[in-house]
Amino acid sequence: MTNTSSPSHTVEKIGGTSMSRTSELLDTVLIGDRKGEDLYNRIMVVSAYGGMTDALLEHKKSGEPGVYSLFASSESGWTWGDALSKVAQRMLEKNADIFTDDGPREAADRFVKDRIEGVRSCLIDLARLCSFGHFQLEQHLLTVREMLSSLGEAQSAHNTALLLKMHGVNSRFVDLTGWRDENQYTLDEVIDRAFADIDLSRELPIVTGYAQCRETLMKTYDRGYSEVTLSRVAVVTGAAEAVIHKEFHLSSADPKIVGEDAVRVIGETNYDVADQLSNMGMEAIHPRAAKSLRQAGIPLRVKNAFDPDHPGTVIRSDLETREPHVEMVTGLKGVFALEFYDQDMVGVKGYDSEILDALTRHKVWIIAKTSNANTITHFLKGSLQAIKRVETDLAKAFPNSDIGLRKLALVSAIGRSLNEPSILPKAIASLAEEGIMPLGVHDLIRKVDLQVLVEETDFEATLRALHRGLIENWTGERSDQSALEAVA
Incomplete structure (x- = not known):
């Protein structure tokens, strides 16, 4: 595909917690009331199912070791292999929850087993290689971290594309993880190549939130890479708008603390405020990911994935407030x-x-x-x-x-x-x-x-x-x- 002077498509990211509510997403973000042409002119960037990246790397809050942490620790021996098997079982259970028909479930299971066993073989070979003094494991850990993280993104994207096809949507699994790709490209080149033959007016691409590229996203963004993928896909494809779907509205405070009736949806703000929210751990969008959207003049909309009729909150660099106030x-x-x-x-x-x-x-x-x-x-x-x-x-x-x-x-x-x-x-x-x-x-x-x-x-x-x-x-x-x- 090529950029147009008057873009009409959106690039939309679905977070991991929302991805775990698959059946609800079908009724809201993925399909909902859309029919025919309304299903298309969208690109969906998806995260791994909730908790999957924690199991593959380490728990984001508690720090409990996952496969990566166990592999990186010299004291853990081969316990990482058991942890990887548990992740595989968890992925298969997720497939069983999503697909009730044997055919699609078996296809999803084959995909998971191929990826898991491919990574297992790679890590076994790397561990053996590094048992010799000439090779240092530390030099390869970032690559290992990226490879493990990509497993979760690949499963959720593959499953979502498969599920949409079952519902009559012409969806396409777009794998940016670099699986068994011997070439190294920049992130923009990876995206450009992936979308070269996609007609957005007739296809709905389901894209992995992780992209393997020369810049090594995890080196800079660690687990915030999916927002970078979102922003660069939006810029490279010339999107009209970027959208982040969360399981809640971007509100004036945490409703669990101040009360549901007291909070209000922000509605509109600018990237300066988004930066401040990120500094407070709110992560409306990673500041460096926002930079690409700002520079390209692409607005960002934050929506509640399960309140599809609400317009959410739009973030633009040119949105100045009419009067000073706290948002x-x-x-x-x-x-x-x-x-x-x-x-x-x-x-x-x-x-x-x-x-x-x-x-x-x-x-x-x-x-x-x-x-x-x-x-x-x-x-x-x-x-x-x-x-x-x-x-x-x-x-x-x-x-x-x-x-x-x-x-x-x-x-x-x-x-x-x-x-x-x-x-x-x-x-x-x-x-x-x-x-x-x-x-x-x-x-x-x-x-x-x-x-x-x-x-x-x-x-x-x-x-x-x-x-x-x-x-x-x-x-x-x-x-x-x-x-x-x-x-x-």
């Missing part, structure tokens, strides 16, 4: 404040870079940062073990410094423009009404987010208080002076 209140628990204090740093350069090097070396995620004449504080998300290693490195590099570590929560009020004088005092007043004393407040010049640091025990109460004060009861009519008086 979302979100946050993170388990944030570590790493406070580095050294009176020798006054007027001296180099401390910042040393701290950043240590954080980068131990792969610790920086959420925010503050500094003054002799103190630099980073607010971090990561394992305590990794952060302790950072602390140890810095103590060795700066023996005269005092380094403190504290666990807290960070809550952020986010919007396209918070350039309204009453927002900060209203936030403080809302917290005071609930008896919450903030440990710190960051109100930066760009006015896209207001960050409040609180004790972990105050996390949910802070979310509710800020949402009520800055969104539910916000009028925008209070003057700066009256808001300040309310605080007093």
Whole structure:
């Protein structure tokens, strides 16, 4: 296919949790009320079924080892093989849930067995090769990680294409995983070659969320690669819009915390806000994936996969707000404040870079940062073990410094423009009404987010208080002076 001057198709990504609800997806995103031509001019990029990538790599939250972690660990011996067999069994059970007819189920099972046993043979050969001193396993682990991860994406894409064919849709399985492909291409070349002979007006491509390419997506994005695939497919094919289907709406707060009746769907915002949400772990879209869409002028729509009639939230770079206001209140628990204090740093350069090097070396995620004449504080998300290693490195590099570590929560009020004088005092007043004393407040010049640091025990109460004060009861009519008086 070739790009057109007036694009008409969309590129749509379905996440793993949503993919697990296959029968519901048929009635909403995949088919729904569509008939004939309305089924086409779409490209579907799919993630692995929920939990499958955790089993193949490691659990995203708990860190429980999967096949990859066991293979990478020299102490695990051959236990990775048993773990791979369990993944295979899990995949076959998923096939049985989806396909009730013998023919399609057997085709799906053959596909899974071929991929699983192909990977098993490859890993056995690699382990034997690396048992000799001339070959180091560490040099191949990224490739192993990519190969294992691609198994889940390939199964879900293959199954979805097969299922749609059973329902009369002219679907096509588009495998970007590089399975048994001896050539190496850039990501754009991989996509261009895959879509070269596809007529979007007559076919519905079901694309693997993982793409094997020269850039090595997992090296940069790790498990956020499917959003990169989405964005580059949209750009290369010249899409009119990119769509991400989630199992929930992009709302003003977590309804489980502030209440279903209190939250509202955001509706529209820009990529700047999307970046802030990603920093808070919301992951509307990976910031680097958003860059491609921004530069190409392609809007992104975030929809609830199971509320198909709702338009969702559209994200565009040119969407400015009509008046300053908070659009979302979100946050993170388990944030570590790493406070580095050294009176020798006054007027001296180099401390910042040393701290950043240590954080980068131990792969610790920086959420925010503050500094003054002799103190630099980073607010971090990561394992305590990794952060302790950072602390140890810095103590060795700066023996005269005092380094403190504290666990807290960070809550952020986010919007396209918070350039309204009453927002900060209203936030403080809302917290005071609930008896919450903030440990710190960051109100930066760009006015896209207001960050409040609180004790972990105050996390949910802070979310509710800020949402009520800055969104539910916000009028925008209070003057700066009256808001300040309310605080007093």
